[in-house]
Amino acid sequence: MADATSFVQTMLGFIRDAQQRLIDDFVDKKYLxxxxxxxxxxxxxxxxLPQDTVSTLFILGQVHLFGGERGLDWDTLSEVIGxxxxxxxxxxxxxxxQGLAQRVSSRPLRIRLSEKGLALLFPEQ
Structure with a gap:
Protein backbone atom coordinates (compact mmCIF):
# COMPACT_ATOMS: atom_id res chain seq x y z
CA MET A 1 0.00 0.00 0.00
CA ALA A 2 2.84 2.39 0.82
CA ASP A 3 4.32 1.87 -2.67
CA ALA A 4 0.99 2.79 -4.25
CA THR A 5 0.72 5.93 -2.12
CA SER A 6 4.21 7.03 -3.11
CA PHE A 7 3.42 6.35 -6.78
CA VAL A 8 0.16 8.32 -6.60
CA GLN A 9 1.89 11.22 -4.88
CA THR A 10 4.61 11.25 -7.51
CA MET A 11 2.06 11.19 -10.34
CA LEU A 12 0.03 13.98 -8.71
CA GLY A 13 3.23 16.02 -8.48
CA PHE A 14 3.83 15.54 -12.20
CA ILE A 15 0.27 16.62 -12.97
CA ARG A 16 0.54 19.67 -10.69
CA ASP A 17 3.81 20.73 -12.34
CA ALA A 18 2.36 20.28 -15.82
CA GLN A 19 -0.71 22.31 -14.93
CA GLN A 20 1.45 25.09 -13.53
CA ARG A 21 3.50 25.20 -16.74
CA LEU A 22 0.26 25.46 -18.74
CA ILE A 23 -1.01 28.28 -16.55
CA ASP A 24 2.30 30.12 -16.85
CA ASP A 25 2.22 29.67 -20.63
CA PHE A 26 -1.34 31.01 -20.83
CA VAL A 27 -0.41 34.03 -18.72
CA ASP A 28 2.53 34.74 -21.05
CA LYS A 29 0.32 34.31 -24.13
CA LYS A 30 -2.32 36.63 -22.66
CA TYR A 31 0.33 39.30 -22.09
CA LEU A 32 1.64 38.91 -25.65
CA LEU A 49 -2.03 49.81 -44.44
CA PRO A 50 -5.65 49.21 -45.43
CA GLN A 51 -7.83 47.98 -42.56
CA ASP A 52 -8.39 44.53 -44.07
CA THR A 53 -4.65 44.07 -44.49
CA VAL A 54 -4.13 45.05 -40.84
CA SER A 55 -6.77 42.49 -39.85
CA THR A 56 -4.89 39.85 -41.81
CA LEU A 57 -1.68 40.87 -40.04
CA PHE A 58 -3.48 40.47 -36.71
CA ILE A 59 -4.45 36.91 -37.63
CA LEU A 60 -0.86 36.11 -38.59
CA GLY A 61 0.24 37.52 -35.24
CA GLN A 62 -2.12 35.16 -33.45
CA VAL A 63 -0.87 32.24 -35.52
CA HIS A 64 2.66 33.14 -34.49
CA LEU A 65 1.74 33.29 -30.80
CA PHE A 66 0.05 29.94 -30.78
CA GLY A 67 2.68 27.87 -32.53
CA GLY A 68 2.42 28.77 -36.16
CA GLU A 69 5.98 28.33 -37.36
CA ARG A 70 4.54 26.59 -40.41
CA GLY A 71 2.44 29.66 -41.08
CA LEU A 72 -1.13 29.70 -42.28
CA ASP A 73 -2.41 28.37 -45.57
CA TRP A 74 -4.30 30.51 -48.04
CA ASP A 75 -7.59 28.58 -47.75
CA THR A 76 -7.65 28.75 -43.96
CA LEU A 77 -6.81 32.46 -43.99
CA SER A 78 -9.63 33.08 -46.49
CA GLU A 79 -12.02 31.17 -44.27
CA VAL A 80 -10.95 32.97 -41.08
CA ILE A 81 -11.28 36.47 -42.53
CA GLY A 82 -14.46 35.56 -44.42
CA GLN A 98 5.56 45.67 -47.26
CA GLY A 99 7.95 42.96 -46.05
CA LEU A 100 5.64 42.06 -43.16
CA ALA A 101 4.89 38.49 -44.25
CA GLN A 102 6.82 35.80 -46.03
CA ARG A 103 5.94 32.63 -47.86
CA VAL A 104 6.67 29.39 -46.13
CA SER A 105 5.61 27.35 -49.17
CA SER A 106 4.03 27.92 -52.55
CA ARG A 107 2.05 24.68 -52.84
CA PRO A 108 -0.01 25.03 -50.82
CA LEU A 109 0.54 28.74 -50.36
CA ARG A 110 1.45 29.27 -46.71
CA ILE A 111 2.53 32.55 -45.14
CA ARG A 112 3.79 33.70 -41.78
CA LEU A 113 5.09 36.89 -40.26
CA SER A 114 8.49 37.97 -41.53
CA GLU A 115 11.20 39.29 -39.22
CA LYS A 116 9.96 42.81 -40.00
CA GLY A 117 6.37 41.78 -39.19
CA LEU A 118 7.48 40.20 -35.92
CA ALA A 119 9.43 43.34 -34.98
CA LEU A 120 6.40 45.50 -35.76
CA LEU A 121 3.89 43.44 -33.80
CA PHE A 122 6.14 42.15 -31.01
CA PRO A 123 8.82 44.81 -30.46
CA GLU A 124 9.34 43.72 -26.86
CA GLN A 125 10.44 40.21 -27.83
Whole structure:
Protein backbone atom coordinates (compact mmCIF):
# COMPACT_ATOMS: atom_id res chain seq x y z
CA MET A 1 0.00 0.00 0.00
CA ALA A 2 2.84 2.39 0.82
CA ASP A 3 4.32 1.87 -2.67
CA ALA A 4 0.99 2.79 -4.25
CA THR A 5 0.72 5.93 -2.12
CA SER A 6 4.21 7.03 -3.11
CA PHE A 7 3.42 6.35 -6.78
CA VAL A 8 0.16 8.32 -6.60
CA GLN A 9 1.89 11.22 -4.88
CA THR A 10 4.61 11.25 -7.51
CA MET A 11 2.06 11.19 -10.34
CA LEU A 12 0.03 13.98 -8.71
CA GLY A 13 3.23 16.02 -8.48
CA PHE A 14 3.83 15.54 -12.20
CA ILE A 15 0.27 16.62 -12.97
CA ARG A 16 0.54 19.67 -10.69
CA ASP A 17 3.81 20.73 -12.34
CA ALA A 18 2.36 20.28 -15.82
CA GLN A 19 -0.71 22.31 -14.93
CA GLN A 20 1.45 25.09 -13.53
CA ARG A 21 3.50 25.20 -16.74
CA LEU A 22 0.26 25.46 -18.74
CA ILE A 23 -1.01 28.28 -16.55
CA ASP A 24 2.30 30.12 -16.85
CA ASP A 25 2.22 29.67 -20.63
CA PHE A 26 -1.34 31.01 -20.83
CA VAL A 27 -0.41 34.03 -18.72
CA ASP A 28 2.53 34.74 -21.05
CA LYS A 29 0.32 34.31 -24.13
CA LYS A 30 -2.32 36.63 -22.66
CA TYR A 31 0.33 39.30 -22.09
CA LEU A 32 1.64 38.91 -25.65
CA UNK A 33 -1.91 38.92 -27.06
CA UNK A 34 -2.65 42.21 -25.29
CA UNK A 35 0.53 43.68 -26.78
CA UNK A 36 -0.45 42.36 -30.21
CA UNK A 37 -3.88 44.00 -29.94
CA UNK A 38 -2.26 47.26 -28.86
CA UNK A 39 0.13 47.35 -31.82
CA UNK A 40 -2.55 46.32 -34.31
CA UNK A 41 -4.87 49.01 -32.97
CA UNK A 42 -2.19 51.65 -33.55
CA UNK A 43 -1.55 50.30 -37.04
CA UNK A 44 -5.25 50.49 -37.84
CA UNK A 45 -5.32 54.14 -36.70
CA UNK A 46 -2.53 55.05 -39.10
CA UNK A 47 -2.99 55.16 -42.85
CA UNK A 48 0.01 52.90 -43.52
CA LEU A 49 -2.03 49.81 -44.44
CA PRO A 50 -5.65 49.21 -45.43
CA GLN A 51 -7.83 47.98 -42.56
CA ASP A 52 -8.39 44.53 -44.07
CA THR A 53 -4.65 44.07 -44.49
CA VAL A 54 -4.13 45.05 -40.84
CA SER A 55 -6.77 42.49 -39.85
CA THR A 56 -4.89 39.85 -41.81
CA LEU A 57 -1.68 40.87 -40.04
CA PHE A 58 -3.48 40.47 -36.71
CA ILE A 59 -4.45 36.91 -37.63
CA LEU A 60 -0.86 36.11 -38.59
CA GLY A 61 0.24 37.52 -35.24
CA GLN A 62 -2.12 35.16 -33.45
CA VAL A 63 -0.87 32.24 -35.52
CA HIS A 64 2.66 33.14 -34.49
CA LEU A 65 1.74 33.29 -30.80
CA PHE A 66 0.05 29.94 -30.78
CA GLY A 67 2.68 27.87 -32.53
CA GLY A 68 2.42 28.77 -36.16
CA GLU A 69 5.98 28.33 -37.36
CA ARG A 70 4.54 26.59 -40.41
CA GLY A 71 2.44 29.66 -41.08
CA LEU A 72 -1.13 29.70 -42.28
CA ASP A 73 -2.41 28.37 -45.57
CA TRP A 74 -4.30 30.51 -48.04
CA ASP A 75 -7.59 28.58 -47.75
CA THR A 76 -7.65 28.75 -43.96
CA LEU A 77 -6.81 32.46 -43.99
CA SER A 78 -9.63 33.08 -46.49
CA GLU A 79 -12.02 31.17 -44.27
CA VAL A 80 -10.95 32.97 -41.08
CA ILE A 81 -11.28 36.47 -42.53
CA GLY A 82 -14.46 35.56 -44.42
CA UNK A 83 -13.22 36.76 -47.80
CA UNK A 84 -12.75 35.11 -51.17
CA UNK A 85 -9.43 33.56 -52.09
CA UNK A 86 -8.75 36.33 -54.62
CA UNK A 87 -9.41 39.05 -52.04
CA UNK A 88 -7.26 37.24 -49.49
CA UNK A 89 -4.52 36.98 -52.10
CA UNK A 90 -4.52 40.80 -52.37
CA UNK A 91 -3.96 41.10 -48.63
CA UNK A 92 -1.16 38.53 -48.76
CA UNK A 93 0.49 40.37 -51.65
CA UNK A 94 0.26 43.69 -49.78
CA UNK A 95 1.86 42.17 -46.69
CA UNK A 96 4.62 40.58 -48.76
CA UNK A 97 5.29 43.84 -50.60
CA GLN A 98 5.56 45.67 -47.26
CA GLY A 99 7.95 42.96 -46.05
CA LEU A 100 5.64 42.06 -43.16
CA ALA A 101 4.89 38.49 -44.25
CA GLN A 102 6.82 35.80 -46.03
CA ARG A 103 5.94 32.63 -47.86
CA VAL A 104 6.67 29.39 -46.13
CA SER A 105 5.61 27.35 -49.17
CA SER A 106 4.03 27.92 -52.55
CA ARG A 107 2.05 24.68 -52.84
CA PRO A 108 -0.01 25.03 -50.82
CA LEU A 109 0.54 28.74 -50.36
CA ARG A 110 1.45 29.27 -46.71
CA ILE A 111 2.53 32.55 -45.14
CA ARG A 112 3.79 33.70 -41.78
CA LEU A 113 5.09 36.89 -40.26
CA SER A 114 8.49 37.97 -41.53
CA GLU A 115 11.20 39.29 -39.22
CA LYS A 116 9.96 42.81 -40.00
CA GLY A 117 6.37 41.78 -39.19
CA LEU A 118 7.48 40.20 -35.92
CA ALA A 119 9.43 43.34 -34.98
CA LEU A 120 6.40 45.50 -35.76
CA LEU A 121 3.89 43.44 -33.80
CA PHE A 122 6.14 42.15 -31.01
CA PRO A 123 8.82 44.81 -30.46
CA GLU A 124 9.34 43.72 -26.86
CA GLN A 125 10.44 40.21 -27.83
Missing amino acids: MEGLKFHVHHLSQSAE KSRSTTRKYITELEE
